[in-house]
Amino acid sequence: MKLTFPHMGYSYVAFKALINELGYEVVVPPEPSKRTMDLGVRYSPEFACIPFKVLMGTYLETIEMGAEMAISSGGVGPCRAGFYGVMHQKILNELGYDFEVLIFDPPQSNYLDFIKKLRRVKPRGMSWRVFIELIKKNYRKLEAIDQIEYLMYRIMPYEINKGDTYRAFNNALSMLDEARTKEEIEDALWEGRKIIARIPQDRSRNPLKIGIVGEIYVVLEPAVNFYIQRTLGEMGVYTDRSIWLTSYTQKNVIVEGKIGEHDIHQMAHPYLNELIGGHGINSIGETVIYAKQGYDGMIQLAPFSCLPEIMAKGIMPRVSREVGIPVLTIFIDEQTAAAGVITRLEAFLDLLKRRREEKAQETCNA
Structure with missing residues (x-):
């Protein structure tokens, strides 16, 4: 099965790794573009908010790339985000696509439903222990991505040569992308932070x-x-x-x-x-x-x-x-x-x- 997910910042690096390690073929969603927006606007309700439209466009683009299922998060409470998955699924069905949007709502709202959906994603023959360990490992990769992005924005206003920090961040992100084991993730994070911190800076600025x-x-x-x-x-x-x-x-x-x-x-x-x-x-x-x-x-x-x-x-x-x-x-x-x-x-x-x-x-x- 070919799985995809919404594009949200640099998190695709961790989600891509997790889906690959679960044994599925991953369709990495493209960064939202004008085409993404045009597709989303064309097939979304006029007064839907921009996240809805971008996700709609993303699903359509990944369907073109061969995706069969999208995994996304839901929501609870007054915000309309809790209805996104249902609406996206309805629109895609009406367009004639054989594509499923699998929504994970916060487990506190319905533990049984959350576990049921985890079972759908967990490959047959894989133990729960291995499954949970893979999730934990790639969650650590997600934490590492957040940490180097956080550091990038801390260094950027002090950089002497414009663009150095962003280039260093991309190098660090590439190292995390290539990391496969827990040890490699920690090493990549350590090296990435050093690369970003070594950027020439003018700390006299305020x-x-x-x-x-x-x-x-x-x-x-x-x-x-x-x-x-x-x-x-x-x-x-x-x-x-x-x-x-x-x-x-x-x-x-x-x-x-x-x-x-x-x-x-x-x-x-x-x-x-x-x-x-x-x-x-x-x-x-x-x-x-x-x-x-x-x-x-x-x-x-x-x-x-x-x-x-x-x-x-x-x-x-x-x-x-x-x-x-x-x-x-x-x-x-x-x-x-x-x-x-x-x-x-x-x-x-x-x-x-x-x-x-x-x-x-x-x-x-x-």
């Missing part, structure tokens, strides 16, 4: 610091958010995003009850004390946390028509005013253009620079 919050897919998929973290990094901005795939998995899948998000919800409570689905409450709480950590500004990334993020945006002006941090909200859909995003980023950075200078002047005059 870059602007921007936190990034929002809906998980548009935050994690660079091709959808116009490579915003890399763009800001190469503009000399220090960025930190609130969502990483492995930390999200730990908080929402592996650990029951979203342990680890208590502080975020506590910070959001004065402004929003109801779970509104998606990452709406997180966007509020994490903005407060970033402000307390001394960040200069915030960027909220959201799909156009995403109700949780629309609600969060409505609350953001009060949060911004009370905790003293400017917030730029960017809604993304198929009409959004890179040039427009860059223009807004440049204007936002100018605002933050002036604000920092004014604060410094006030301190001198005090």
